[in-house]
Amino acid sequence: MKSLPISKTLRKRINPAIVMLLGYLAVIGVGTALLMLPISHSVHQVSFLTALFTSTSATSVTGLVVVDTVQTWTVFGRIVILCLMQIGALGFMSFTTIFFFIMGRRIGLSQRLLIIQSINLHDIQGAIRLIRHVLVGTMMFQGLGAIALWIRFIPRYGLLNGLGMGIFHSVAAFANAGFDLFGYDYPLTGLTSHKGDGFIVITIMVLALIGGLGFFVWEDLLQSRFRFRKLHLHSKLVLTTSFWLILVGWVFFYVAERNNAYTIGEMGISRAMVVSLFQTITPRSSGFSVVSQGQLLGVTRMIVMILMLIGGSTGSSAGGIKNVTVGILFLSAINYFRGKARLSVYGRSIPTSQIKSALAITTMVLCVTLAGSVTIALIQPDIPFSAVLFETISAIATCGLSHGITGFLAPVSQVLIILFMFFGRVGIMTLGMAAFLKHNAVEKTKYPDTWVMMG
DSSP, rough: OOOOOHHHHHHHHHOOHHHHHHHHHHHHHHHHHHTTGGGBBBSSSHHHHHHHHHHHHHHHHHOSSSSSSHHBBBBHHHHHHHHHHHHHOOOHHHHHHHHHHTTOOOOHHHHHHHOOOOTOOOOOHHHHHHHHHHHHHHHHHHHHHHHHHHHHHHHHOOHHHHHHHHHHHHHHHHHHHOOOOOOSSSSTTTGGTTTTTTTHHHHHHHHHHHHTTOOOHHHHHHHTTTTTTGOHHHHHHOOOOOOOHHHHHHHHHHHHTTTTTTTTTTHHHHHHHHHHHHHGGGGGGGGSSSSOGGGHHHHHHHHHHHHHOOSSTTTSSSSOOOOOHHHHHHHHHHHTTTTOSSSETTTTEEEEHHHHHHHHHHHHHHHHHHHHHHHHHOTTTTOOHHHHHHHHHHTTOOOOOOOOOOOGOOHHHHHHHHHHHIIIIHHHHHHHHHHHTTTTTSOOOOOOOOOOOOO
């Protein structure tokens, strides 16, 4: 797929980062206003902060909540949350493209630039065709998931309510959003109430995995007819890093938690293996959980936090630093100690500018995570720092897994979590976009080289 050059004039005339920033702010604002309407909530009153937190969490496809979704929001409120998750998953500009299609308007070069940036692609050629395939593929996977879950939910929730449950959880799983409606019996139980139902667990896991692969990977797999050697380098890196992260995480979780009676210790081997696989995939941004995160062993929680930070794939609904970014850094480190000047993967060389971009994005995310965790810990010293760190990483990585402290956060801490969720969805994409648009910047001044001591 050959990339078409983007002129400097077009770059100056359109700032995709600003457009995306304002777009997501507008969506969050509208969502907040709708959730504050009396028709949206079943409780007597919902505060502005609660509505803002929920709207931001849904738009950023995170899944952290301060109130139980099913016990707080009415059917209308849940539909609002569902729409926010869908917009957040596909990207603001992807949704705008739908209206262009409906209105029959021609999509110009400037709109195409905004579209490809909204889904983290750097190739204008074929962007509209890709968006069409994304929309069709999203509706197909979510539709199949909704039907499968609906059939399973009918005996417990009834025909009509079961359909609503199926649609909501199919969209939430595919969007890697993590919202659930399982709090009928006890609030904030999550998927733990259905951890014994392998069909539901596997369906949600598969939807989350497909949604986290990325739109470009779907297209590439179809065009290559699922032949690995014909895939683009990006798709190869996504599939390779995803495979190893899932395999290593799966084995580690099972071995570490096998004797923990509060998680998988009392399960049979097959069920424990399924739960372990689910708990390895879900930290990569989906946010669903079949075991309580607070009951995991300390070393397991550390691995979960690492998986949350890594996240899913570029161009997907998943958050985090992204697996390709981490994969490039890992391979660069190996390449450096092997004494090679250039990084080569699958017969292709990775430009030094991309390695620098990966390092810059990772460094920025780690700094924000550390600063945010320390700030919240200083505001609320009664909460263990490990729980604060877990919650902060979950927000920045737009994962949605919780240590159980979200509802107990002070208003100031909730505002910080809102900012972290927004940064995780828009800020990381903006960093990647800035690196893409500016990697050819010319340095006007060049200073002499020198060496500093390291290590």
